[in-house]
Amino acid sequence: MVWEALVKAILLGTQRLGKRPLAEIVPLSEEIEPLIDGDSLEAQILQGLAIASVQRQAGRRFPKLEVEDSPGVAPEERLPVCSAAASRRLEEILAGEEVPERLPLWLGWAQRCQVRVPPQFLPALLEVGRQGRNLRPLLLPVLGDRGYWLAAQNPDWAYGALVVVGVTAQEGWREGNLPTRLFWLQQMRRQDPALARDCVREVWARHKAGDRTEYLKTFHQRLTAADEPFLLEALGDKSQQVREMAAQLLTQLPESEFVQRVTRWVAGRLRRSPQGIIVTLPETMTPEMRRDGVREKAPAKLSRPHWWFLQQLARVPPRVWAQGDEIDDWLQMAADHPLKDLLLEGWAVAAMGYGDVEWGRRLLRWPIPGRLEEVQGRDRRLLGRLPQEEREAWILAHLQAHPQTMSKRHPSLSRLQICEWDWSDGFSRAIFQRFCQDILASQDKYDWAVRATFRQFATWMNPHLEAEFRERLLPKMKPQSYWRQTVEAFLAMLRFRQELQEAFSGSCGSCGSSETAENP
Structure with a gap:
């Protein structure tokens, strides 16, 4: 609390704080207050920051120790520490401005290589984990036993004290x-x-x-x-x-009594006839539907009967309706049905949940709303079920079918944003070439969505292509192009990943040259 209050005071400025003593601005303890004797508020704030900095490094709020309450010695480490080269990369990351982008890659390599963080970086990393919950699953396995011990000394780092040696x-x-x-x-x-x-x-x-x-x-x-x-x-x-x-x-248990019950419920309301698909929507919310977790209140622009039916349809394995080429017949009939969006979304969520590749690859061709599941998350999982070669061919075919200049409304942009795997060299070069054309043709135009997506590619492309990409694009760009900073950041990320791979190569014999170590 002291550190945060001091930072807030600095941001406000001493003129706005008036002539109040520091103790009225910052919650100083009885032990700390006598240590601050500066002759101005500015000097007192700097003294407070110095003390608070020591507190943060020590991992415990100062002063709090009694002889009988002293923590035990940190246990012996079980994981080896990372290499000196990897340690230098970590130091550069923590001192830089791209921690959210680069730190997960470093932690991914460390976790894959089964090495731990050097002890001098533990306070900084524990603080990063306090502020960013999404990093904790990557951070916890590489803190080491000293990291778990240190986290136990500071209530703010309690999330890192979960692993205790000797506790079952x-x-x-x-x-x-x-x-x-x-x-x-x-x-x-x-x-x-x-x-x-x-x-x-x-x-x-x-x-x-x-x-x-x-x-x-x-x-x-x-x-x-x-x-x-x-x-x-x-x-x-x-x-x-x-x-x-x-x-x-x-x-997730296709043979469960629950799935069989829901399947019977939906089959009684969805059937195929010579005229097409016939849907009978439920009229009321029954106790059985409520027991099975059907949400009663519908989202905007959707009636309750439609909402109830959609939830139940999404729970039925898609193979119940069709398999193989017959799936195309069902999808075509759905395309001509007044409840087209309802049917397609229910089948898409079901295909995602049950991992049905046959239905998934066909449903990816359709624009489908996302009322049950967020669209990008759903399509990412559907695409991820396909073999990599098929995934990449599908994306390239989609791009070829939409040759217009890339923009935030381009139908392929959302597809490219879910390509989260280690790309083949051929796929990397094809995507880069497509974006090169648009970048060189629109150097003076600003489109944040397109630029952010392009930068994201650097996480998935082979980093050893960096020199090739640099030579193909940078010499052709205007010095003052709006795109130049984005391209340089893209190339810097590729170069960083290359350096990271080399830094861990000495301490990660099991990784070899695999790029998957970055994204375990």
Whole structure:
């Protein structure tokens, strides 16, 4: 709190703060206040920052130690530290302005190579993890035992103190707050799903709905038919969010009683006739539908009966309706139906959930709304199910069918934004060449969406193509082009990834030259 308050004071400026003493502006402790004796408010703020900086490095709020409360010595490390070259790359990242883009790549390599962070960077990384929850899954495995120990000394870093040497998963599950319990529950789901399920059942009735929902989310790991009886019980929960999560999990078990029941419900309302597809929408929300986690309130511009039917359709395995070439017949009939968007979206979400490649590759050709699932997330998963060669061929064919200049409204741009895999050299060169044409033709035009997407490509292209791309584009660009900064940032990211790969090559024998280490 002291550090944040001091930074806020600096941003406001001492003139706006008036002539108040520092103790009225910043919550100083009784121990710290006597240490600040500057003859001006500016000097006192600088003194406060110096003390607060030591606090942050120490990992514990100062001063708080009593002899009997002193923390034990940090345990021996089990992971080797990363190489000196990798350490230098990490130092450059933390000192730079592109931490959100570059740090995940470094952490991905460290996790893949099973090495830990050098100890001098632990405070800075723990602080980054405090501010950015999305980085924690990458950060936690590489903190090392000293990192877990250090995190336990500072309440702000409690998320990093979940791993305790010598504590079993069951012991960790019984103690601590929700994040701690979830961490250990995830460990148990990986190692012994039955034990994890029994632990949840033991506390189910005593814990609040939000916690019960979070417990169920861990069942995504190693979900099997053995979990079905417990999930069916959860369908009877008083909480809507708990019922929805239980239904979502049961949908991943195609042979479950739940899926069979929902399939019968939808089959009674959706059938094929010589005239086309016939849909009979439900008239009322029944207790059975509510029990199965169907949300009653519909989003804007969609009636409740349409909404209820869409949710149920999305839970039925697409192969129930058709397989092989017959899928095209169903999609064509849907295209001529008044409920076209409803049918296509329900099938798309179902194909995503069940991993149905046959339906997925066909549905990707259609523009489909996203009321149940966000469009990009859904299409990313559908595309990700296809073999890489087919994925890349599909994207290139889509680009070829839309030769107009790239813009935020270009139909291929959203498709390119979900190409999150390590691209082949041929695909990389084809995409780069297409963008080269547009960049050189529109150097004085600004389109943020196109530029952001182009920069994103540097995360997935082979970094060893950097020199080739630099030679093909930069000499042809105007010095003052709006695009020049974006292109230079793109090339810098490729060069950074190349350096990162070389930095970890000495300490990561299992990685070889694989690019997948960056995105584990």
